[in-house]
Structure formats: C-alpha cells, structure tokens
Amino acid sequence: MEKQTITIYDVAREANVSMATVSRVVNGNPNVKPATRKKVLEVIDRLDYRPNAVARGLASKKTTTVGVIIPDVSNIYFSSLARGIDDVATMYKYNIILANSDGNDEKEVNVLNNLLAKQVDGIIFMGHHITDSIRAEFSRSKTPVVLAGSIDPDKQVGSVNIDYHAASKEATAVLAENGHDKIAFISGALVDPINGQNRLTGYKKALKEAKITFTEGLVFETPYEYKAGEKLAERIINSGATAAYIVDDELAVGIMNGLQDKGVKVPEEFEIITSNNTVLTDMARPRLTSISQPLYDMGAVSMRLLTKLMNKEDVEEKTIVLPHNIVKRGSTK
Amino acid sequence: MEKQTITIYDVAREANVSMATVSRVVNGNPNVKPATRKKVLEVIDRLDYRPNAVARGLASKKTTTVGVIIPDVSNIYFSSLARGIDDVATMYKYNIILANSDGNDEKEVNVLNNLLAKQVDGIIFMGHHITDSIRAEFSRSKTPVVLAGSIDPDKQVGSVNIDYHAASKEATAVLAENGHDKIAFISGALVDPINGQNRLTGYKKALKEAKITFTEGLVFETPYEYKAGEKLAERIINSGATAAYIVDDELAVGIMNGLQDKGVKVPEEFEIITSNNTVLTDMARPRLTSISQPLYDMGAVSMRLLTKLMNKEDVEEKTIVLPHNIVKRGSTK
DNA sequence: CTGAAAGCGCTAACAT
DNA sequence: ATGTTAGCGCTTTCAG
Numbered sequence: 001m002e003k004q005t006i007t008i009y010d011v012a013r014e015a016n017v018s019m020a021t022v023s024r025v026v027n028g029n030p031n032v033k034p035a036t037r038k039k040v041l042e043v044i045d046r047l048d049y050r051p052n053a054v055a056r057g058l059a060s061k062k063t064t065t066v067g068v069i070i071p072d073v074s075n076i077y078f079s080s081l082a083r084g085i086d087d088v089a090t091m092y093k094y095n096i097i098l099a100n101s102d103g104n105d106e107k108e109v110n111v112l113n114n115l116l117a118k119q120v121d122g123i124i125f126m127g128h129h130i131t132d133s134i135r136a137e138f139s140r141s142k143t144p145v146v147l148a149g150s151i152d153p154d155k156q157v158g159s160v161n162i163d164y165h166a167a168s169k170e171a172t173a174v175l176a177e178n179g180h181d182k183i184a185f186i187s188g189a190l191v192d193p194i195n196g197q198n199r200l201t202g203y204k205k206a207l208k209e210a211k212i213t214f215t216e217g218l219v220f221e222t223p224y225e226y227k228a229g230e231k232l233a234e235r236i237i238n239s240g241a242t243a244a245y246i247v248d249d250e251l252a253v254g255i256m257n258g259l260q261d262k263g264v265k266v267p268e269e270f271e272i273i274t275s276n277n278t279v280l281t282d283m284a285r286p287r288l289t290s291i292s293q294p295l296y297d298m299g300a301v302s303m304r305l306l307t308k309l310m311n312k313e314d315v316e317e318k319t320i321v322l323p324h325n326i327v328k329r330g331s332t333k
Numbered sequence: 334m335e336k337q338t339i340t341i342y343d344v345a346r347e348a349n350v351s352m353a354t355v356s357r358v359v360n361g362n363p364n365v366k367p368a369t370r371k372k373v374l375e376v377i378d379r380l381d382y383r384p385n386a387v388a389r390g391l392a393s394k395k396t397t398t399v400g401v402i403i404p405d406v407s408n409i410y411f412s413s414l415a416r417g418i419d420d421v422a423t424m425y426k427y428n429i430i431l432a433n434s435d436g437n438d439e440k441e442v443n444v445l446n447n448l449l450a451k452q453v454d455g456i457i458f459m460g461h462h463i464t465d466s467i468r469a470e471f472s473r474s475k476t477p478v479v480l481a482g483s484i485d486p487d488k489q490v491g492s493v494n495i496d497y498h499a500a501s502k503e504a505t506a507v508l509a510e511n512g513h514d515k516i517a518f519i520s521g522a523l524v525d526p527i528n529g530q531n532r533l534t535g536y537k538k539a540l541k542e543a544k545i546t547f548t549e550g551l552v553f554e555t556p557y558e559y560k561a562g563e564k565l566a567e568r569i570i571n572s573g574a575t576a577a578y579i580v581d582d583e584l585a586v587g588i589m590n591g592l593q594d595k596g597v598k599v600p601e602e603f604e605i606i607t608s609n610n611t612v613l614t615d616m617a618r619p620r621l622t623s624i625s626q627p628l629y630d631m632g633a634v635s636m637r638l639l640t641k642l643m644n645k646e647d648v649e650e651k652t653i654v655l656p657h658n659i660v661k662r663g664s665t666k
Numbered sequence: 667c668t669g670a671a672a673g674c675g676c677t678a679a680c681a682t
Numbered sequence: 683a684t685g686t687t688a689g690c691g692c693t694t695t696c697a698g
Contacts, residue, residue: 007691018669023693031667053451054396055691057387058674065430065451073406074416074629083407086433095451097398098431100419118386118398118428226612253616260618279559283586285593285618296407340675351685356677366683388675391690 006047015043026051057119065095066122066306067115071103075224076278077248077295078126081148084299085124092307094121105131112137122306124148125157128192144309146318148302149295151194158309158318160302164198165205167291167324168245171273172206174289174326175243178271178333181212184241186220186232186255188248199247222251229254233262243271249280252288256331272331286330294322339380348376359384390452398428399455399639400448404436408557409611410581410628411459414481417632418457425640427454438464445470455639457481458490461525477642479651481635482628484527491642491651493635497531498538500624500657501578504606505539507622507659508576511604511666514545517574519553519565519588521581532580555584562587566595576604582613585621589664605664619663627655 008026012019017036024032025040032040043049057063068085070078082098089096097120099111108127112134115123123145125134130152138145138157147159175183185203190196200219207214218241222228229251236244236255246252252274256266264270266286274281274290281288301320308315341359345352350369357365358373365373376382390396401418403411415431422429430453432444441460445467448456456478458467463485471478471490480492508516518536523529533552540547551574555561562584569577569588579585585607589599597603599619607614607623614621634653641648 005691008693009691019692020669020671020694021667024668027693033667036667050446050450052391052691054387054390055674056693058385058391058676059691059693061674061693063387068431072416073419074409074412076407076409076412079407079409079412082431083405083433086406086431090433095430095432095447097428098401098415098419099428100416100423113383114428117383226616250612250616257616257618279583280616283559283583283590283613283616285590338675341677342675352676353678353686354684357684360677364683369683385675388690389677391692392675392677394677394690 005052006049008049008051011040011043011047011049014047015040061119063119063121064093065097065118065120066124066303066310067112067118067120068096068098068124068126069101069108069111069115070098070126071101071128073098073100076250076280077149077276080278080295081126081299081302084296084301085148085303088300088303088307092303094303094307096124101127103128105133108134109137116141116143122146122310124302124306126150128188128194130154144306146302146306146309149293149298151198153193155319158302158305158315158320160298160305160320160322162293162298162322162324164194165202167275167293168199168202168247169206170326171245171275171291172203173210174273174332175245175271176206176210176212178243180243180271181210182215182218182239182241182243183207183212184218184220184236184239184244186222186236186244186246186251188222188224190219190221195247203245224248224251226250226254229256230258230261233258233264237262237264242269245273247275249274249276249278249288249290253280253284256284256288267331267333271333273326274331277327281327281329284331289329289332290327292325292327294324298322338385339382341382341384344373344376344380344382347380348373394452396452396454397426398430398451398453399457399636399643400445400451400453401429401431401457401459402434402441402444402448403431403459404434404461406431406433409583409613410482410609413611413628414459414632414635417629417634418481418636421633421636421640425636427636427640429457434460436461438466441467442470449474449476455479455643457635457639459483461521461527463487477639479635479639479642482626482631484531486526486530488652491635491638491648491653493631493638493653493655495626495631495655495657497527498535500608500626501532501535501580502539503659504578504608504624505536506543507606507665508578508604509539509543509545511576513576513604514543515548515551515572515574515576516540516545517551517553517569517572517577519555519569519577519579519584521555521557523552523554528580536578557581557584559583559587562589563591563594566591566597570595570597575602578606580608582607582609582611582621582623586613586617589617589621600664600666604666606659607664610660614660614662617664622662622665623660625658625660627657631655
C-alpha cells in the first residue's frame with residue numbers, strides 16, 4: 001500500500017477547522033485565535049504534516065526559489081559568488097536552482113527558459129558577457145534579474161560589480177610606479193566588455209598617465225585556465241614584458257609558475273598583480289599581490305538586491321558598485 | 334494592466350483542440366496526428382506559450398528537480414563533484430536545487446526538509462558524515478537518496494565513492510617504501526568514518542605491513558583549511574615526521590608551504606602525498622603527488638544512479654566504488 | 667476570527 | 683486519435 005500523503009485537508013478535518021484556518025496557521029497569519037492555533041499545531045505535529053511547496057507555488061504564484069546561472073561552479077571565482085548568493089537566499093527563505101552554462105550563449109538561453117518555466121521568482125546571472133539574445137529574453141519576461149560580477153552596458157537589469165576600470169588602472173599604476181615600462185595586460189576574451197572595455201581602458205589610462213606608450217604586443221588574450229597560463233609564460237618572456245596585470249587568479253598562478261619554471265625570478269625580475277584575491281593568491285609562492293574584489297559580498301549583495309526587486313520595493317539604484325582595493329603580497333616589490 | 338499569462342487552455346482554444354491534445358504534443362506523446370501536432374505547435378509558437386512546470390509538477394507529482402546538499406560550494410572538492418552532478422542532471426532533464434549545509438548537522442536536517450517540501454524527485458547528499466538524525470529523515474521519506482563522496486556504514490541509501498581504505502593504504506605504502514618510518518597521518522575530524530575508519534585503518538595497515546610501529550603522536554586532526562595547514566607545519570616538524578599522507582589538497586598545500594617557509598625541503602627532506610588530485614596539486618611547487626579521486630565522475634555517477642532510483646529501475650548494486658590510483662608528482666621522490 | 671468555494675495550470679484516467 | 687472530467691494541494695477572496 002502506498003504511503004498516503006497527508007494534506008492540509010486531513011489536518012483540517014482532524015482539527016475540526018477549515019482548510020483556510022490551517023493555511024493561516026501554517027503561514028503565520030495573525031488572525032487566528034491562540035487556542036485554535038494551538039489545536040491545529042498539535043494535529044500538524046501528530047500527523048507529521050508537511051506543506052507541499054509545489055501546490056503552494058501554484059496557488060500563490062510564488063515559488064520562493066531563484067534561478068542562478070553560472071558559467072562553471074567548479075571555478076573558484078564563481079563558486080565564491082555563489083556561496084554569497086546562497087547564504088543570503090537562505091536568510092530570506094529562498095532556495096536556488098543552480099544551472100551551469102559553460103558561458104555558452106545558446107546554453108544560457110536554454111537554461112534561462114528552463115528556469116522561467118519552473119516559475120522562479122528571480123534570476124541571478126553570472127557570465128562574461130550579455131548577448132543580445134539573452135538580453136531579449138530578460139526583457140521578455142517580467143521576472144527580475146540581477147547580474148553578479150557581470151557588466152550590462154545597457155543597465156536594463158540590476159547588477160553588482162566593482163569599478164573594473166578604476167581597479168585595473170590602479171593595478172597598472174602600481175607597476176608603473178615600480179619603474180616598469182613594459183607592462184603586460186593579460187586577460188580572457190577581449191570581446192567581453194569587462195575585459196575589452198573596462199579593464200583595458202583602465203590599463204591604457206594608467207599607461208598614459210605614466211607617459212608609457214601603449215604597445216599592442218603586450219596585450220595577451222587567453223583562456224581562464226591554469227595550464228593556459230603556464231604555457232603563456234614563454235610568449236610573455238619573449239614580449240620583453242617585466243611586469244603583468246592579470247585578470248584571473250588561476251591564470252596568474254599558471255603564469256607565475258611558468259615564469260619561475262623558466263628561471264625568471266618573481267618579483268625581482270618580474271612583478272605580477274592579479275585580480276580576484278581568491279584563496280589561490282595565498283597558496284602561491286610568492287603570494288600574489290591582488291586587487292581585492294569582494295566576491296562573497298558581491299554575491300550576497302546581488303541576492304539582497306534581487307529580494308528587493310522581487311518584493312517590488314523601490315530601489316534607489318540598481319547598478320551597485322562595491323569598493324575594491326589592492327592587497328600587496330610577495331609578487332610585487 | 335497585468336500581462337496575462339497564457340495557459341494550455343488558451344492554446345487549446347486557438348487551435349480548436351482539447352487541453353489533453355495540447356498536453357500530448359507538449360509532452361511528445363506519439364498519439365497525435367501529425368497534422369494536429371503541427372497546428373498546435375504553430376499556435377504555441379504564435380502565442381509564445383510556455384508550459385508552467387509548477388502546475389505540471391503538482392498534477393504529475395514529478396518536479397524534475399533534485400536537491401543537492403553540499404557542505405560548501407566554494408570548496409573545490411565539493412564543487413568538482415557538483416559540476417559532475419549538474420552535467421548529468423542536465424543530460425536527463427533535471428534541475429538541481431543547491432543547498433549549502435556548512436557540514437552543520439542541524440542545518441543539514443533543515444535543508445533536507447526544505448528540499449522535501451519542494452517535492453524534489455531525489456536527493457544527492459555530500460557531507461563528512463551521516464548523523465543519526467539525517468539518516469532518520471532519509472528513511473522517513475520515500476524520496477531516493479544518493480551519497481556522493483560520503484560513506485554510509487549502513488548502506489541504506491545509494492552511494493558513490495572510491496575505496497578510501499585501499500587508497501590510503503597505498504599512499505602510505507609508497508611513503509614507507511621510500512624509506513620513511515615516521516609517516517604522519519593528517520586528516521580532518523576523526524569522528525568522520527571516512528577519516529577515522531576507512532583512511533586511518535588503511536594507514537595503519539600499511540604501517541603494519543611495512544613493520545612500522547603505529548604512533549599516536551603522528552596522527553594530526555585539523556580543519557580542512559589552507560591556513561590551518563600552514564600553521565600545523567611547526568607541530569609536524571616537532572613530531573619528527575619526515576613524510577605525510579594528507580587527506581585534503583588545500584590542507585596539503587598549506588602544510589607544504591608552511592614546511593618550506595620554515596626551510597624544510599620538499600621532497601628531499603619531507604615527502605607528501607595528498608588525496609584529491611584537484612587542480613591545486615598542479616599549482617603547488619613542487620607539484621603534489623596525489624591519490625587520484627575522480628571527483629567529477631563521482632558526481633556524474635551519483636546523479637546517474639539517482640536517475641535510475643527515481644525511475645524505479647532495478648539497480649544491481651547501489652553502493653558504487655570507483656577506481657582510484659596514485660599520480661606521482663614532485664612532492665615525492 | 668473562521669469557513670466556503672473558486673481557482674492556480676496541468677496531467678491522467680476514462681470515454682469515445 | 684481526441685475529448686471530458688476529475689483532481690493535484692494549496693491560497694485567497696468573499697462572507698459572515
């Protein structure tokens with residue numbers, strides 16, 4: 001015999017009240033006489049009743065779950081953001097449906113539609129760039145969206161970031177002040193606005209202020225992978241660079257190890273500044289100087305912003321820029 | 334005016350068929366005449382109809398979502414498992430609700446109940462140990478459960494692991510063969526059966542076979558954190574150990590760096606074998622020799638097993654042990 | 667403070 | 683091959 005699922009109706013019957021009343025006590029509605037509440041609670045406990053969130057979702061049109069689109073959870077940059085997101089979600093009684101997109105444009109759209117079909121109350125999107133098709137989907141639905149660590153030039157949806165332009169300008173300036181005039185800029189795809197626009201222009205600005213001529217040959221574009229960094233070392237040496245600003249920690253560790261494996265001394269002969277201040281910066285030897293991007297906080301703030309949006313509260317500004325700074329460690333002098 | 338959500342009923346009306354027929358084409362039921370299917374599909378497209386997964390879930394009692402309980406997504410060990418889980422979930426059209434538990438017993442139970450309330454079709458649990466209360470919850474519900482990288486001495490639910498006993502025995506044996514007789518065993522909480530039972534006994538077995546006397550003083554218990562490893566270095570040196578088998582990569586990097594910061598040469602004066610073969614083993618210098626635990630695959634296989642369980646297929650064996658081996662790198666001679 | 671009743675949008679027999 | 687009709691378990695007016 002199948003174990004009978006017990007419903008709000010069973011509780012109502014056993015407690016000699018209506019379903020409405022049971023619903024009220026389950027939802028903490030104050031309009032219930034304490035005595036009735038007590039009676040209902042007892043029955044709930046006795047019957048071991050568990051509200052069915054799906055039914056509730058259908059009736060109330062709220063699922064208390066939000067969709068999180070992430071390029072890759074196993075990447076520490078994104079998983080740090082995700083952790084901040086989930087902690088705040090939990091705090092506000094939301095669950096998150098996590099979906100990996102591999103940063104693949106088509107997959108992102110599929111995943112988004114899937115999430116929307118599941119009636120999520122909101123979406124947090126992480127990715128390297130916002131394609132036109134995904135932006136179209138965003139505006140097609142009325143579900144609130146927040147970008148975490150991702151730039152939307154159009155500012156149509158909420159977003160939480162640091163000032164990437166300023167941060168990379170500062171990082172580059174540190175290197176320039178240390179006397180370098182051949183500073184490499186090493187990033188992922190330059191078509192991603194965060195790299196090709198915000199960061200690269202920050203880098204150029206710093207060069208200009210230090211009266212250093214920009215050289216195309218010092219700009220490197222590569223996958224965000226440790227191995228890619230190791231391999232890139234040789235080309236960097238050949239470029240004549242004596243310092244580098246790198247946009248990703250895993251990449252930076254790869255480059256530094258690659259450099260050192262080839263006998264280049266860091267920081268004596270080559271200085272490095274990386275961008276994400278993840279735990280990797282502490283694990284490397286020498287430890288990596290880094291821009292500190294408050295990843296966990298960025299995730300947390302994104303989710304907090306989303307709760308406001310879902311609640312239809314007024315938000316003064318839905319493009320949030322968090323503070324950053326530079327943490328000096330052993331990879332710079 | 335609110336944007337009216339369009340339902341299966343609207344499609345039925347516009348296509349001059351019944352809801353049932355629309356439902357059939359949406360669900361790929363073959364019992365539909367091609368012509369009707371075409372007509373319905375056109376209307377669906379024209380109206381931009383999106384099936385509501387919540388309603389479907391309520392009616393069909395299947396949500397096509399599984400709950401994933403994870404101690405911490407930002408830990409690379411677990412996020413690697415999670416990635417494998419999600420990839421296979423996607424393959425089988427499931428979504429995952431990800432919930433961080435911090436390895437906290439009480440939170441695990443809360444989170445599990447929350448997931449169950451959301452009517453997930455199955456659960457994947459990751460954690461350092463299975464408490465009695467969580468095991469009680471598992472058996473209370475009829476929702477299938479699979480443990481990923483976690484041991485259940487009772488074997489009541491499915492699980493996917495490697496043979497931790499054999500693996501740590503082999504790792505310890507390598508160290509013994511290299512001439513060490515003071516080999517440290519460094520792990521997280523020994524109350525966790527995976528550490529205190531499987532791994533520790535494997536370690537002892539290897540010592541015994543190498544005719545080395547077991548010494549309590551060479552067993553270290555510490556949090557799974559980089560910093561904890563760095564700090565532990567001094568105590569390890571004082572213990573007289575000249576080699577160590579370590580159960581976690583982040584910890585291992587910390588210990589190795591701590592040792593080297595104090596002038597101990599690895600592997601010349603101290604050899605290390607770690608356990609998870611994550612990307613960290615490649616990032617460290619020297620690179621870390623490691624047991625290779627196929628994390629991504631373990632996640633993937635867990636999810637595959639869960640799909641079978643959810644489908645009520647017969648599974649020959651629900652305790653799956655995946656193969657492991659040892660990858661030699663620079664931290665051993 | 668409590669109850670009655672109408673859905674929420676879809677699936678799943680059961681008919682035809 | 684297609685339609686009819688009950689629900690799925692809960693929330694939410696609307697009455698009283």
